[in-house]
Amino acid sequence: MQILKNEDWFHEDGFPIAVERRDPQESFGIHTHEFSEIVVVTGGEGLHVTGEDSWPLTTGDVFVIGGSRPHDYLNTNRLQLTNILFQQEALSLRLHDLPSLPGYHALFHLEPAWxxxxxxxxxxxxxxxxxxxAVDLIQQLDSELRDRSSGFQFIATATFMQIVGHLSRCYGRTKNVDSISLLSIANAISHLESHFTDPIQLDDLIELSQMSRRSFLRAFESAMGCTPIAHLIRLRIDRAAQLLRTTNQGVTEIAFDVGFNDSNYFSRQFRKIMKCSPREYRSQSSLQP
Known part of the structure; x- marks a missing residue:
């Protein structure tokens, strides 16, 4: 199976966003890639093939493909695709309140998993x-990436974030019954990410998801790669790390601010995730330029 490499699809300057247009899209052969992509079908029709399954595509379909997922396109009839390629780790985007949109979790995490x-x-x-x-925003992004004028990285990143936000809002407005079922799970994830400093009970998340306990836990772990509690702890530790870098608050005060009620437990969890104690982390951060 062919693996598409980053160096063959992104500019030599290393900027981790690219736009690839396929008009028409022809069979490429089953392949994976080192990057992720947002696929926007702008015309025609065809089949999206994964090696085991195939599903029809038509104008207006939008989906996200992770790098490790084998796929191809067959039986194309004037199929037109615009692919937004991105290296998630290299982008290191600050998402601000994007995780408060259920459509973001549904589009980028839940739908691919399910x-x-x-x-x-x-x-x-x-x-x-x-x-x-979406097409207008992609055109703006493509123009910046082609011209590569001074400041293009900032503007291209901002435009990419606009596209992600727009499509996430679109998913949140869907009338598709199958999509709405994913949004129920996404509502629970969004609540968790928006209120992680508050006391959160698993039963509250299950109620928001409108699912059985077993189905919710299975769906959550399939989409997020960990249990709800593990995700909650990670969110709190990430916020604590930010406070350690940017404030003079004491470790105990930070522990309580991010939702822990035991500073010793906080320190153990911090070390487990960050591989150092909170004080060591603050000391190391202060030494960086």
Whole structure:
């Protein structure tokens, strides 16, 4: 199986966003890649093939493909795709309140994880006006990436974030029954990420998801790669690390501010995730330029 390498698809300057247009899209052969991509179908029709399954595509379909997922396109009839390639680790984006949008979690985490189980029926399908907005933003992004004028990295990153935000909002407005079922889970994830400093009970998240306990836990771990409690702890530790870097607050005060009620437990969890104590982390951060 062919593996598409970063160095063959991104500019030599290393900027981790690229736009690839396929008009028409032809069969490429089953492949994976080292990067992720947002796929926007702008015309025609065809089949999205994963090696085990195949699903029909049509204008307005939008989906996200992680690098490790094998795929190809077959039976194409004037199929037109715009692919936004991105290296997630290299981007290191600050998401601000994006995780408060259930559509973000549904589009980028839940739908890819549940694609086979839902037979691709929970994919995003944008309206004509939503597609026009997405295409306009992609054109702006593509223009910046082609010209590469001074400041293009800042503007291209901002435009990429606009695209992600727009498509996340689109998913949140969907009327598709299968997509709405994913949004129920996404509501619980969004609540967790927006209120992680508050006391949170697993039963509250299950109630928001409108699922059984077993189904919710399975769905959450499949999408996020960990249990809800582990994700909650990670969110709190990430926030604590930010406070250690940017404030003079004491370790105990920070522990309580981010939602822990035991500073010793906080320190143990911090060391487990960050591989050093909170005080060591602050000391190391202060030495960096």
């Amino acid at each position: 694609r086979r189980q839902h037979q691709f029926k929970s994919r995003l399908r944008v309206t004509r006006s939503e597609l026009a907005t």
